């Protein structure tokens with residue numbers, strides 16, 4: 001058995017990499033095992049940092065999301081400084097247009113919402129403006145996190161797939177991989193939608209299809225549009241990301257005509273001039289969903305295995321706070337917020 005490092009992280013998406021960087025900055029030696037870097041949901045996402053536009057009700061989850069959004073500016077500048085790479089972080093705000101009147105505070109009427117965003121569908125009757133919600137280019141972020149981890153000396157092992165987690169009583173003794181057994185003092189499971197394949201926890205894939213188009217040179221959108229069934233995310237480099245479907249089809253790959261048709265129809269309905277923009281790309285990914293749509297963070301049935309999975313629709317948003325909480329858990333520092341996301345809530 002090859003002894004590796006203080007901490008062995010299974011999974012190299014945004015969650016595994018963010019934790020690796022945080023632990024390394026706290027002077028631990030870290031290895032990250034990555035079966036398939038491009039397959040991560042972290043590459044497929046839209047990169048919205050949208051606790052308010054998502055209308056998460058007051059709860060520990062909302063506290064977690066707001067805390068993470070507030071950590072973003074400093075976290076990003078650290079990553080960009082160490083990696084020398086741009087992440088496309090943009091505090092652009094999110095506009096949430098609606099086709100039906102809703103009775104809640106701060107509602108913008110039709111005339112007001114048109115001032116925020118000319119060119120919206122004539123069907124839009126009003127909506128909300130969330131100036132503190134933001135976005136990051138999640139692909140650029142994932143690459144920058146990886147470069148940061150490497151610059152700090154994290155050992156990233158691509159193409160290493162964990163086949164099984166070997167345990168004795170309440171302790172993990174090692175992980176069986178396609179390159180043999182690996183062992184470590186501590187283990188972290190950050191395998192996103194695939195987590196249920198390694199441990200008996202209820203995490204399963206929720207497929208999302210996406211596409212992007214190219215905006216004209218005088219970019220008409222300067223904020224995210226978050227409709228009731230579609231979102232339109234303008235990037236600073238002129239791409240406009242459009243998403244997403246939400247499908248319960250296991251790990252079925254590929255884009256489908258029905259998926260693309262739904263996205264295009266909804267996007268054109270909300271912002272009609274999109275119909276003229278050239279299409280750049282279609283792709284899909286698998287959100288790590290849980291039965292209550294909350295992440296699973298912290299302790300596991302094994303004292304040396306920590307869980308950081310099930311981030312569902314908000315894993316890009318939750319990366320900095322997850323890294324912080326999990327690094328504290330590894331250091332045995334008490335973080336009361338973690339108890340709301342304990343795996344035991346699923347035990348009958």
Ligand SMILES: Cc1cc2nc3c(=O)[nH]c(=O)nc-3n(C[C@H](O)[C@H](O)[C@H](O)COP(=O)(O)OP(=O)(O)OC[C@H]3O[C@@H](n4cnc5c(N)ncnc54)[C@H](O)[C@@H]3O)c2cc1C
Pocket residue numbers: 010011012013014015016033034035036037038039040041042043044045046047048049160161162163190191192193194195198207208209210243244284285286287288308309310311312313314315316317318
């Ligand atoms: C279409 C879509 C849109 C989204 N939009 C947003 C958004 O706007 N904002 C937001 O905050 N979130 C969004 N999300 C959610 C977000 O992408 C995820 O919550 C987040 O990326 C999860 O990160 P992760 O690191 O846990 O998992 P992943 O990014 O999926 O990474 C998991 C990693 O584990 C590796 N792995 C799996 N099994 C093994 C194994 N046995 N051995 C070794 N390695 C393994 C995989 O290869 C992969 O590298 C979106 C997701 C999708 C699909």
